[in-house]
Amino acid sequence: MFCAERLKVARHRKKLSGKQLAEASGLTEVTVSKVENGHQPDEATIEKLINALGYPRAFFFMDRPEILEPRSVSFRSLKKMKAAERNASLAAGSNGIALYQWVDERFKLPAPDLIDLSREQERPEVAARLLRQHWGIGDRPIGNILRLFESKGIRVLSLSENTQNVDAYSFWNADHPYIFLNQRKTAERSNFDAAHELGHLVLHFHAQAESAPEDDAERQANQFASAFLMPEADLKNSIGQIYSSSQIIKAKVRWKVSAMALAMRLNQAGMLSDWNHRSIVIDLGQRGYRTGEPLGVEREASTLLAKVFAALWSRGITKSDIANDLNLPWDEVESLVFGLTGPAPARPAKGNITLIN
Numbered sequence: 001m002f003c004a005e006r007l008k009v010a011r012h013r014k015k016l017s018g019k020q021l022a023e024a025s026g027l028t029e030v031t032v033s034k035v036e037n038g039h040q041p042d043e044a045t046i047e048k049l050i051n052a053l054g055y056p057r058a059f060f061f062m063d064r065p066e067i068l069e070p071r072s073v074s075f076r077s078l079k080k081m082k083a084a085e086r087n088a089s090l091a092a093g094s095n096g097i098a099l100y101q102w103v104d105e106r107f108k109l110p111a112p113d114l115i116d117l118s119r120e121q122e123r124p125e126v127a128a129r130l131l132r133q134h135w136g137i138g139d140r141p142i143g144n145i146l147r148l149f150e151s152k153g154i155r156v157l158s159l160s161e162n163t164q165n166v167d168a169y170s171f172w173n174a175d176h177p178y179i180f181l182n183q184r185k186t187a188e189r190s191n192f193d194a195a196h197e198l199g200h201l202v203l204h205f206h207a208q209a210e211s212a213p214e215d216d217a218e219r220q221a222n223q224f225a226s227a228f229l230m231p232e233a234d235l236k237n238s239i240g241q242i243y244s245s246s247q248i249i250k251a252k253v254r255w256k257v258s259a260m261a262l263a264m265r266l267n268q269a270g271m272l273s274d275w276n277h278r279s280i281v282i283d284l285g286q287r288g289y290r291t292g293e294p295l296g297v298e299r300e301a302s303t304l305l306a307k308v309f310a311a312l313w314s315r316g317i318t319k320s321d322i323a324n325d326l327n328l329p330w331d332e333v334e335s336l337v338f339g340l341t342g343p344a345p346a347r348p349a350k351g352n353i354t355l356i357n
Contacts, residue, residue: 002046004038005067006060010053011036012091013332015084025052053129059327066097067174073171074200074217077255081166089166093180095338097173098326101307110304112153112177117202124220127203128227139231143253145191146340149179149198150304156194158183160338170197170205176302177201186292187299188258192225223268230255230265242272245283256297259289278279281353302340309341 011021018036023031025048032049035041041049052056068090073083103109120127122203132138135152142148146156146224159166159180167189170179179197183192199221239251245259252262263280266272272280288294309319323333 001039002035002060003062003064004036005035005064006062007049009065009067009091009094010055010059012084012087013095015088017084021049021052025049036321040114050059054329056324056327056329057124062327065094065167068093068171068173072205073169074197074204074221075169085166089169089180090156092159093178093335094168095326095328095332096155096178096180098328099157099229099322099333099336100155100176100178102322102326107308107311110151110153112175114152114154114177114202118204121203121216121220124196124199124203124223124228126231130225130232131198131202132228132231139233141228141234144303145194145236146227146300147258147303149194150302153177154179154198154201156181156304157336158300158338158340160184160335168193169243170200172201172205177205183299186258187297188252188256188261189295190299191256192229192261195225195228196221198228216286225329226261226265226268230262232269235266235269235271239266240270242266242276242280245280245287245289248280248284249287249289253297258293259284282297299339305337305341 018032019029021027022032025032027048031045033039035045035049045059046057050060066353070086072088073090073093077085113135115131117127117130120130135148139150150286151155153176155176155178157178157180159168159182166182167185168179168181170177172178179194179201181193181197183190187192194350200217203220203224205218228282234255238254239247242248245263248259248263248266252259255262257265260281263272263277263284264355267274267277284290310317312322319337320330323330326333
C-alpha cells in the first residue's frame with residue numbers, strides 16, 4: 001500500500017510545496033492533496049510522483065515512518081526559519097531515526113545516560129554542574145564533545161541544510177536522544193550548538209518534562225551550554241585579569257568555543273566588567289569574530305559513526321548499500337553523516353560498540 005506519510009517526507013526533503021510537487025510531476029494540486037491524505041494513487045500517478053521526487057519506488061511502500069511533530073523538537077532560530085526549512089529538517093529527522101534503527105539491528109550501541117533536570121529549568125548553571133557530576137567529568141574542559149555525547153547514548157547526526165536559519169535541533173524518540181547539527185557552521189558554533197541541544201534534552205524533553213515557553217527555553221539552553229562548556233571554576237583557575245580581545249582569542253582554544261561565547265561567559269561569571277565586555281566585543285567584531293572564527297579549532301567528527309562504517313566496510317557494506325536497505329537516495333544518507341565520519345579508516349576501530357552477528 002502506498003504510504004501517504006512517506007510522500008510528505010520525500011516532498012519536505014525536497015523543500016517542495018504541494019503546488020510545486022504538482023507542477024513538477026504534471027499532476028493537479030487536488031491529486032497530490034488526495035494522495036497525501038490517504039487516497040491510494042493509480043500506477044501512473046505513482047510513477048509521476050517517483051520521477052519528480054527522485055526517491056526509490058520501494059520507499060513509498062514501506063511502513064509508516066516516524067513523524068516528528070514541531071512541538072516535540074527544539075529548534076534554534078525558529079522565528080527566522082521558513083516553513084520549508086523547518087519541514088525539511090523534520091523530514092531529515094525521520095530519515096535519521098530510520099538510519100539509526102538500521103544500525104541498532106547490527107550494533108550494540110551505548111545506552112542513554114542522561115538525567116531529568118527539568119526541575120532546574122530556572123537554574124541552568126546548576127543543571128550543567130549536576131550533569132557534569134553525573135558523568136564524572138568534574139570541571140575540566142571537554143576534550144571531544146561529540147565523543148562524550150555518543151558515549152552517553154546521544155545519537156548525533158548532520159543537518160547539512162544550506163541555510164543559516166537552521167543551526168541545530170534535538171528530540172527524544174523511543175527513549176533515545178537525538179541531536180542534529182548544521183555542519184556548515186564553524187566548529188566552535190557547532191560545539192556550542194551541541195551543548196545547547198544537550199540543555200534542551202535534559203531541561204525540557206527528558207521524561208516528557210513540561211517545556212518552558214520558547215524564549216525562556218532558548219535562554220535556559222544557552223545558559224546551560226555556556227556553563228557546561230566553560231565551568232566557572234575552570235575559568236577562574238585558567239584565566240587571570242582580562243584586558244584585551246587577544247587574550248580571549250588565545251584562551252578560547254582551551255574550551256573549543258567562539259571568542260564571543262567566551263567573552264560573554266567571562267562577563268556572566270563576573271570576570272569581565274560590562275564596559276570591558278562591550279569594548280572587547282566591538283574589537284572582536286572588527287577582527288572578524290562576529291561572523292566567523294578566523295583562528296578556528298578543528299572540527300570534531302563522530303567517533304561512533306566512524307567505527308560503525310569502518311566495521312561495515314570490513315564486511316564489504318558501503319553507505320550506498322545502507323541507502324539501498326533503507327530505500328533512500330544515496331545523497332540522503334550522505335547528508336545525515338555529512339562531515340561527521342571523517343576519512344574512512346583502513347580497518348575497524350576499537351571502541352564501545354559491538355557488531356551483532
